[in-house]
Amino acid sequence: MPIHRLSISVIDTISKIPELSSFEIHKLKNIPLGYLRKNNKTMLGCCRFKKNSRWIKRNKNGKIIEKGKDFWPHGNTLGPDDVRIIDLHPDLFSESRWERLAASVLYHEYLHALGFRHCPTFRKLESLWPDVEARLGTRKVKLNSPMYNLWLQRKK
Numbered sequence: 246m247p248i249h250r251l252s253i254s255v256i257d258t259i260s261k262i263p264e265l266s267s268f269e270i271h272k273l274k275n276i277p278l279g280y281l282r283k284n285n286k287t288m289l290g291c292c293r294f295k296k297n298s299r300w301i302k303r304n305k306n307g308k309i310i311e312k313g314k315d316f317w318p319h320g321n322t323l324g325p326d327d328v329r330i331i332d333l334h335p336d337l338f339s340e341s342r343w344e345r346l347a348a349s350v351l352y353h354e355y356l357h358a359l360g361f362r363h364c365p366t367f368r369k370l371e372s373l374w375p376d377v378e379a380r381l382g383t384r385k386v387k388l389n390s391p392m393y394n395l396w397l398q399r400k401k
């Protein structure tokens with residue numbers, strides 16, 4: 246499945262998850278998609294924010310009164326508009342057997358795009374992905390995932 250068809254199907258699934266209904270799901274389709282370098286050993290995907298997107302604090306008039314360097318010390322201050330690109334590993338598209346894993350990885354990256362880092366809320370939302378076998382999460386969840394294990398053993 247080409248990357249754009251995959252994104253349409255993942256966004257469609259996200260729109261059916263009630264816990265995510267208050268976020269800017271409709272903006273996810275505007276995020277550019279690309280590929281990691283093929284020789285990337287550790288990552289399956291990466292959500293890259295725009296250079297000047299930093300967490301912000303507003304006063305009650307909506308004026309930005311503080312900006313920080315690191316991402317996400319405050320909840321809900323970043324969203325899909327702040328994302329420059331989401332890159333996925335090209336091998337996820339090399340064979341149809343990785344399709345479900347690719348969908349799950351893109352779901353993970355979209356959760357980052359909605360403003361979450363790897364916090365307990367993020368992990369809870371991650372566990373709502375309906376495809377149980379492809380579900381990612383903490384290291385432990387990942388290593389229990391049959392699909393992730395197949396991926397690790399794949400021939401390159």
Ligand SMILES: [Zn+2]
Nearest residue numbers: 353354357363
């Ligand atoms: Zn992540």
